[in-house]
Amino acid sequence: MLKPESERFLLNIGAHLTGELQDVEPVRVLGVHLKHFRNISLGTWFPGEAFNVLSGANGSGKTNWIEALGVMSMRRSFRAAPRADWIQAGAPLAELSFKLKLREGIKRLDLQIRAAGKIEYAFEGVRWHKEASLPYLFPVEVFHPGDAALIGDADSIRRDFLDTLLVSIDPSFSRIHQRYQKTLASRNRLFRLGRYERVLHRPYERLLAESASLIIAAREGLIRNLIPTVQAVIAELHAEPVEVRLCYVPTLPKDSEAALKTYEQSFNDEKRLGFTRKGPHADRCYFELAGRGARYQASAGQARMLVLALKLAAFALRARAHGRLPVLLLDDVTSELDERKRQRLFEVLARLECQVFITTTHPSYIQVSAQRADVHVAHGVLAPL
Ligand SMILES: Nc1ncnc2c1ncn2[C@@H]1O[C@H](COP(=O)(O)OP(=O)(O)OP(=O)(O)O)[C@@H](O)[C@H]1O
Ligand SMILES: [Mg+2]
Structure with a gap:
């Protein structure tokens, strides 16, 4: 169930949309286990319920971690990378295993990616062929720097x-x-x-x-x-x-x-x-x-704001259509936004009751204090900060 203030936010930004908000429930990632995904040899993560901040140097693997969440839900990379690139160099296959809190209860979802580009899902440990329902079952909404092309x-x-x-x-x-x-x-x-x-x-x-x-x-x-x-x-x-x-x-x-x-x-x-x-x-x-x-016409910051607004509007629309709040993946969202817009963005995000994953080179750029879980990434390895 949503807090009254987040309900007001969704009503505010989506007043024209139909559907009952009372039934909207956030989808949450409770656990992630990755093997041979990109530069992540082996890693387990139990993210926080609200704000998850991944920080680390350039090339450390922050985007790789949230890319894995996107791959699980969308069956494609938000970086438009081919499937063979998802597998760690030299490994025969990549394995992703998630524990999710869905409307249907706590469920396990597994994914195997083979070098030939073949992917295979298992739901609750059983081979699963209903991948087409993933955008509704486990919705994620992504913002990443490549989305600037939406204004191109x-x-x-x-x-x-x-x-x-x-x-x-x-x-x-x-x-x-x-x-x-x-x-x-x-x-x-x-x-x-x-x-x-x-x-x-x-x-x-x-x-x-x-x-x-x-x-x-x-x-x-x-x-x-x-x-x-x-x-x-x-x-x-x-x-x-x-x-x-x-x-x-x-x-x-x-x-x-x-x-x-x-x-x-x-x-x-x-x-x-x-x-x-x-x-x-x-x-x-x-x-x-x-x-x-x-x-x-748009400056880099204005273009970024427009794309962000587009993604948040899509988020609200999908929440209303399916009664579940998508997980938000925000890759390097703060760059090019001025101090004031950054603050406002975090105020807006804090009012949403969804689970957020956000990457940054420095944790201080993320001006959120409540319900925040920080992890540091180095060479693909996650460690609590
Ligand atoms: N298939 C792969 N096998 C092994 N390593 C890989 C693979 N694909 C990407 N990498 C490595 O992952 C790293 C990039 O990770 P990622 O894009 O997550 O970095 P980042 O922490 O988000 O950096 P930035 O702050 O610059 O955005 C690079 O070092 C790259 O060589
Ligand atoms: Mg990155």
């Missing part, structure tokens, strides 16, 4: 962020998205093979148009819910309010019949190009701060 040039990174968040809120979105991607690949294959018969293309175009209209509606709906929350978080972190917009410009009309017509009309163009140019895979998606493109 590539619209695809923002589209992926929206789509991944949609999947973590509503499993049915995953099916729509996969159907779209498969159909897109099939139609592009026709172009590659030089098959331009309209009779071959039309069934794919209908499927694309139908899935596209669902994807566009879902993304627009998510942005409508997300941005007021982002705005509210920024207002909490920042003294003055900043106007944030996430501009989404679909390349197809939302109506599926109109989208089908667009495919019909742009067929000759796409034939010349040799691929499907229009659709949710090509939509424009960019941030504006105070009416100007954030890419060139």
